[in-house]
Amino acid sequence: MPAPTPLDVATRSVQRLVKEEASYHKELDGQKARVEKIEAEIEAGTGDENAEYVLKQEKTAQAETEAVFGPLRQKIADAASKLEEQIALGESEGLGEDALVKAREMLAKGWEVVEKAE
Secondary structure: OOOOOHHHHHHHHHHHHHHHHHHHHHHHHHHHHHHHHHHHHHHHOOOOOOHHHHHHHHHHHHHHHHHHHHHHHHHHHHHHHHHHHHHHHHHHHOOOHHHHHHHHHHHHHHHHHHHHHO
């Protein structure tokens, strides 16, 4: 099996970061749901004696997850810029069209994630 080309490496980098960002969104949604559930239990008086502590911990975890998005989106933007360079090099070197198509698709997804945040 031949070594991956710089274009393949850059494509996989953007792909991994986009998946990571989606995973953090899923985690954040779960945390928000848990916070709402605990708040409802506290309001209804059905929570246990350490519900306030658990709520504080969940809110802290939620804030930490939200703090990840800024640096992660910057990493995605940097990786997408590198991928753009590799696409240009690949086009000038006549790399296979399959690799270029996949790279362009991942580039579009990467920039979509970055622009969605702005």
